[in-house]
Every structure is written in structure tokens, then in C-alpha cells.
Amino acid sequence: KQEVTQIPAALSVPEGENLVLNCSFTDSAIYNLQWFRQDPGKGLTSLLLIQSSQREQTSGRLNASLDKSSGRSTLYIAASQPGDSATYLCAGSSGDKLTFGTGTRLAVRP
Amino acid sequence: GAVVSQHPSRVICKSGTSVKIECRSLDFQATTMFWYRQFPKQSLMLMATSNEGSKATYEQGVEKDKFLINHASLTLSTLTVTSAHPEDSSFYICSAKRDSLTEAFFGQGTRLTVV
Numbered sequence: 212k213q214e215v216t217q218i219p220a221a222l223s224v225p226e227g228e229n230l231v232l233n234c235s236f237t238d239s240a241i242y243n244l245q246w247f248r249q250d251p252g253k254g255l256t257s258l259l260l261i262q263s264s265q266r267e268q269t270s271g272r273l274n275a276s277l278d279k280s281s282g283r284s285t286l287y288i289a290a291s292q293p294g295d296s297a298t299y300l301c302a303g304s305s306g307d308k309l310t311f312g313t314g315t316r317l318a319v320r321p
Numbered sequence: 322g323a324v325v326s327q328h329p330s331r332v333i334c335k336s337g338t339s340v341k342i343e344c345r346s347l348d349f350q351a352t353t354m355f356w357y358r359q360f361p362k363q364s365l366m367l368m369a370t371s372n373e374g375s376k377a378t379y380e381q382g383v384e385k386d387k388f389l390i391n392h393a394s395l396t397l398s399t400l401t402v403t404s405a406h407p408e409d410s411s412f413y414i415c416s417a418k419r420d421s422l423t424e425a426f427f428g429q430g431t432r433l434t435v436v
Binding site: 255300302312314 | 412430
């Protein structure tokens with residue numbers, strides 16, 4: 212059974228810092244890994260999708276990497292802004308199902 | 322990205338009544354839709370997987386007679402919470418995928434409060 216863990220659980224940084232969020236998974240037989248953002252009381256916004264054959268994906272200030280052999284993915288946020296404050300969730304896909312991590316609550320201080 | 326619309330965003334109902342939540346994929350056909358439940362400050366818990374035209378597959382511990390799922394078309398799935406109780410109060414989120422290998426897109430979520 213797939214288990215997904217995210218470290219740290221919470222993070223507070225000053226505006227402008229570059230930061231890394233970590234995601235680890237136990238079953239390397241994943242089809243893809245997806246990173247999401249969730250604002251309080253809202254649904255999930257898809258940020259990046261990395262297929263199992265890919266190593267990384269980039270979108271604007273976001274870069275996500277995937278290392279299946281070590282069971283790890285990282286989300287890199289460059290030049291963080293207060294508007295980046297949210298909970299970030301990673302999820303591994305095995306077939307149709309997504310298994311979610313526990314999330315990282317990010318606060319970017321002005 | 323694709324758009325998934327969930328309605329209503331908030332609902333308050335009395336104990337014993339039933340509540341229906343709709344999930345629509347607006348600009349793509351979703352072969353599979355998923356229903357999740359999220360408790361405060363916790364991650365999403367998959368409740369069931371819904372395939373168009375067939376019965377939903379429920380996760381262990383989820384009562385299928387309490388959480389009725391209907392996937393009548395490739396763009397609509399509904400979750401009905403029957404005989405709701407206060408402990409059913411939660412945040413329910415749906416998602417949809419075109420197929421197994423593609424991105425999952427999520428609805429805005431529904432905050433259900435049972436009084």
C-alpha cells in the first residue's frame with residue numbers, strides 16, 4: 212500500500228526566499244506524481260504533474276523533481292511571495308487512484 | 322487546466338435529511354471521478370471511485386448505503402449523503418481525470434454542516 216509523507220509539516224519564511232518542500236513515497240511503481248496547492252476552505256489547484264518517465268517539470272517559479280528509485284519528489288519555489296502562502300500537497304498515482312501526502316503548510320511573511 | 326465544478330460550495334442541513342453534492346467536468350469527459358473527504362488540518366481521504374455507467378468502488382470503511390454515488394454521464398457525478406448526522410459534517414471534494422495517466426483536476430469542495 213502506497214504511503215506518502217511530506218516534510219516539513221509547516222514552514223514559515225520571509226518573502227523572497229527560495230524554498231524546498233519534500234515528498235517521499237513508499238511504492239516506486241507510480242504512474243505519476245502531482246503537486247497541488249490548497250488555500251483554506253478551498254479545493255485543490257494542480258501545480259505540476261510529473262510522469263513516471265520524467266525527472267522534473269517547471270512552471271514559472273515552481274520546479275518539481277521526481278526520483279523514483281529513492282521514492283522522493285521535491286517542489287522548489289523560487290523567490291517566494293506572500294501569495295504563495297497555502298498548503299502544498301503531493302500525491303502519487305497508482306493507476307487511477309491518488310494517494311496524498313500529509314501536506315506542508317507554508318506561510319510567507321511580507 | 323481543465324475545470325471541475327462542484328456544487329454547492331456550502332450546505333447546512335438538519336440531522337436525518339439527505340444532501341446531494343454535484344461534481345461536473347466542464348470542458349472534458351471524465352472516465353473516472355473520485356470523491357474525497359477532508360477533516361480539518363488533515364489530508365484528503367479517498368471515499369470512492371466512480372466510473373461512468375457502473376457502480377462506484379468504495380474504500381474500506383466507507384458505507385456505500387450512506388454515501389450514494391451516481392455517475393450518470395461522462396461529465397457528472399453526484400454524492401448523496403443519506404440520513405445525515407453531525408459526524409458527517411466535513412469538507413467533501415471531488416476530482417476528475419480523463420484517464421489514468423493524466424492530471425487529476427479538483428472541484429472547489431463542499432463544506433457540509435449537519436445540525
